[in-house]
Amino acid sequence: MSGDQNKTGAIEDMRFRLLIDAVVDYAIYMIDPDGIITSWNSGAKRFKGYEEAEILGEHFSRFYTEEDRQAGRPRLALDTALREGxxxxxxxxIRKDGTRFWCHVVIDPIFDPAGTLLGFAKITRDLTDRKMAEETLKQSEQQFRLLVQSVTDYALYMLAPDGRVTNWNQGAQRIKGYRPEEIIGQHFSLFYTAEDREAGEPQRALSIAATEGRFENKAWRVRKDGTRFLAHVVVDPIWGDTGTLLGYAKITRDITEMTEAQQALEQTREALFQAQKMQAIGQLSGGIAHDFNNLLTVILGNLEIMRKRLADEPKIIRLVDNATQGALRGVSLTQRMLAFARRQELKTEPVAIPALVQGITGLLRSSLGPSVKLETHFAPELAPVLADVNQLELAMLNLATNARDAMPHGGKIVIGATPEVVLHQERASLPVGRYVCLSVTDTGEGMDPLTLASAMDPFFTTKGVGKGTGLGLSMVHGFIEQLGGRFILKSEKGHGTTAELWLPEVTAGAVAKPSIHAPATLPVPGLSVLVVDDDSLVLTSTCLLLEDLGHQVIGVASGTQALAVFDSGRAVDLVITDMAMPHMNGAQLAQSIRLLKPDLPIVLATGYAERLEGIVSDLPRLSKPFTQLNLVEVIAVAMK
Known part of the structure; x- marks a missing residue:
């Protein structure tokens, strides 16, 4: 080789060494066949920490961990390079300072032209940051998997693009009942109802999720055991970096109990609203009825006196009788309003249901007409109930008439009664106790849910304008509630209606007795009667009726004026006082009179039922509107 060639080769070697030494991101160095380090570049110095003078001549195994050296990994690496190239x-x-780093290593054997092994070229790259990032990611993925697996209130799982289940968490197993080995690989449409599968709902859910980015819905799903549950479902598509659809993430929550709880809450709220509405209407109706009773007391009282004084005027008597009939119709209306408001006077007594129904069967049959068949079915040995006979008979007539009207083309009405026991207030909030359920069932048109919900509202009617007051069922409802029972309506459109009257049984030892009308009462001879009423019209009418009976009457408009009469020393044989008066009501006045004259007879006149306590609770009651005969009867009772 010429000198120029030697010089050129030396220059190239120098340039190559400079290039290698300039690389700082890789440790590039040579080792001899025994593993001794023979060269060292700047990259090796940078991330292994050794100066060239410190490391040349050392064995490369010093970079390995103690456990790797004991396992013979340095020698194995060289042998692998020789064997596989x-x-x-x-x-x-391990760095010089003893810290560890994660590296990627490549070892290539170096041979001379004759094939003799000269050593190995070793390239090492520090991948610690990447390794730590991978470890962090791996740990995060493990934690996420643990999190997903530990969730039991939600079914969290993934689907392949074609809808097959690819993984399954504990929540999915708990909610849907399948173990992972049973469901992975199955199509998720398995959870849908048969009708939803036929309608293509599974495919629609995936299609919406893929096109719109999300699918959310509430629907019925099916568990492994075949039972259904209401599910809230969310499906999200999973896309790869290249835009490829990798599958779907699916979250399902069992909301059956929550939905039922919400429905129960809504029903409770609706029931509370209905109760408050009925209470408000009841108070209004009671107040209106009270005022009307005062007016009707005046009208009927004056008509009664006119009839007696014009007995020889037939034409005028006809007018008076017609006016009286109109006023009595008003009395019937106010009684219904008071019944709804639970403010009517009830004369409760033990009543035998079969005997009562039997007693009005003839009246019922004549009212129902030939196209309606009437049947009765009573359980044997029914206990008597506590009720007002007249009001209960009126309630039965109302229910039978409603049933007849619901069967314009004829049908059948069944009146039945069975004993019932309420143990835990599970039936329409009835108090615990023993009851008799008196029912009236028809085969008529029935009611839709909206009509049924309003059927007991006052003034609600389906009979058309002028054909019903809309107070029949509300009257029955108020009457039964006042007795401590419940009125329950059951109906379905096209399947008839059943009205149930739950009446409390009479306590043990009570005996049912028929209603006995009292014989005609003889008028008490002339008395000095003190009449107290804040309504001037009622006061005048009452005074006229009493004077017509031959009594001397003192009329005053308040309790204070009444007490002043006693202070004046005037003789008083009887007091008739209105209950509802301002400042001092009738009960308070009666108590004050009792302190002055303990034995003086007192009658309380009222437009609706009121609960009285103490010494006035046993006083005779005069219900408005009243007639002259009612006055005669109550005076006879009071003066005994």
Whole structure:
């Protein structure tokens, strides 16, 4: 070789060494066949920490961990390079300061032209940052998998693009009932109802998720055991970096109990609203009825006196009788309003249901007409119930008439009664106790849910304008509630209606007795009667009725004026006082009179039922509107 060639080769070697030494991101160095380091570049110095003078002549195994040296990994790497022509791998290595770094290693054997092994070229790259990032990612993925697996309230799983289940968490197993080995690989449409599968719902869900980026819905799903549950479902598509659809993430939550709880809450709220509405209407109706009773008391009282004084005027008597009939119709209306408001006077007594129904069967049959068949079915040995006979008979007539009207082309009405026991207030909030359920069932048109919900509302009717007051069912409802029972309507459009009257049984030892009308009462001779009423019209009418009976009457408009009469020393044989008065009501006045004259007879006149306590609770009651005969009867009772 010429000198110029030697010089050129030396220059090239120098340039190559400069190039190698300039590389700082890779450790590039040579080792001899025994593993002794024979060269060292700047990259090796940078991330292994050794100066060239410190490391040349040392064995390359010093970079390995103690466990790798004991396992013979340095020798194995060189043998692999010789045998396979190259060694490549990753592992932990040790810096001069003793810290570890993760590296990627390549070892290539170097042979001379004759094939003699000269040593090995070794290239090492520090991948610690990448390794730590991978470890962090791996740890994060493991934690995420643990998180997903530990969730039991949600079914979290993935689907392949074609809808097959690819993984399964514990929540999915708990909610849907399948173990992972049972469901992975199956199509997710398995969870849908048969009708939803036929309608293509599974495919629609995936299609919407893929095109719109998300699918969300509430629907029924099917568990492994075949039971259904209401599910809230979310499906999200999973896309690869290249835009390829990798599958779907699916989240399902069992919301059956939550939905039922919400429905129960809504029903409770609706029931509360209905109760508040009925209470408000009841108070309004009771107040209106009270005022009307005062007016009707005046009208009927004056008509009664006119009829007596014009007995020889037939034409005028006809007018008076017609006006009286109109007023009595008003009385019937106010009684219904009071029944709904639970403010009517009830004369409760033990009542035998079969005997009561039997007693009005003839009236019922004549009211129902020939196209309606009437049947009765009573359980044997029914206990008597506590009720007002007249009001219960009126309620039965109302229910039977409604049933007849629901069967314009004829049908059948069944009246039945069975004993019932309520143990845990599970039936329409009935108090615990023993009841008799008196029912009226028809085969009529029935009611849709909206009509059924309003059927007991006052003034609600389906009979058309002028054909019903809309107070029949509300009257029955109020009457039964006032007795401590419940009125329950059951109906379905096209399947008839059943009205149930749940009446409390009479306590043990009570005996049912028929209603006995009292014989005609003889008028009490002339008395000095003190009449107290804040309504001037009612006061005048009452005074006129009493005077017509031959009594001397003192009329005053308040309790204060009444007490002043006693202070004046005037003789009083009887007091008739209105209950509802301002400042001092009738009960308070009666108590004050009792302190002055303990034995003086007192009658309380009222437009609706009121609960009285103490010494006035046993006083005779005069219900408005009243007639002259009612006055005669109550005076006779009071003066005994």
């Amino acid at each position: 190259r060694f490549e791998g990753e592992g932990w290595r």
